[in-house]
């Protein structure tokens with residue numbers, strides 16, 4: 001079984017909390033290296049991330065990795081959070097720029113993730129293993145692909161230990177990205193982020209937002225199944241399992257699953273991989 005990690009978002013209602021508990025109970029069997037918890041833009045969700053990380057750590061006994069973003073506060077607020085996370089026993093942080101909600105103008109004290117990584121290193125030394133984001137298909141706001149690679153390198157130079165990619169369905173984009181950054185002298189592990197496919201219109205919506213490309217052949221085959229949810233799920237499992245196999249065979253150091261707090265689709269892929 002490959003090294004895996006799972007990403008969850010902080011639940012906000014009792015129903016969502018129960019759903020997350022069921023998901024974690026099922027996915028625990030795959031012995032993740034860690035579970036990460038996203039951090040929504042804007043200070044209001046700050047406590048939800050910390051709360052969920054604590055729950056996963058204390059109630060489920062899993063190594064938690066909270067996400068932290070530049071949008072999450074000023075230096076003092078982020079320093080306090082880092083101290084809390086250290087006291088809670090966490091050893092890993094996923095450091096991001098985050099996206100500002102439209103209409104919000106104050107991005108906090110840091111503009112780019114590299115500045116946040118540098119700050120974490122300055123404040124917490126080597127305590128945390130720092131993961132950053134990587135974009136095999138280029139970040140949608142980048143001036144161009146080469147600049148984006150250089151900006152990625154800047155995060156590693158600032159102290160990141162590893163990276164997790166945005167999801168993608170084109171394995172060659174990942175291999176090309178790894179080759180390109182290695183040529184720039186980056187040697188940290190770059191773990192592919194995997195988005196299981198369960199619902200095609202939801203996937204399309206996410207992909208439009210984050211700039212991930214859905215290859216035409218997947219779109220056309222999904223469309224052929226129309227409203228047949230079972231057929232869509234089956235095709236999704238097959239497509240994503242094949243992608244994971246190619247990535248692992250080509251040397252990917254592990255897989256990070258965007259679970260969306262559901263176990264079924266991730267489990268279906270992991271069962272095929274076993």
Ligand code: FAD
Pocket residue numbers: 037038039040041067068069094095096097098099111112113114132133134139140141142143147148151152155164165166167193
């Ligand atoms: P950066 O690395 O700062 O890059 C952002 C953009 O700025 C890129 O286009 C880059 O090329 C450019 N850039 C960087 N440095 C410079 C510079 N010095 N000068 C000019 N341009 C520069 N978002 C959340 O809000 N919460 C989450 O929990 C979250 N989790 C994520 C987890 C993963 C694994 C991934 C891949 C993404 C996640 N995101 C999350 C989304 C992320 O915040 C967005 O994609 C965001 O737009 C970029 O974040 P970054 O950390 O890659 O930013």
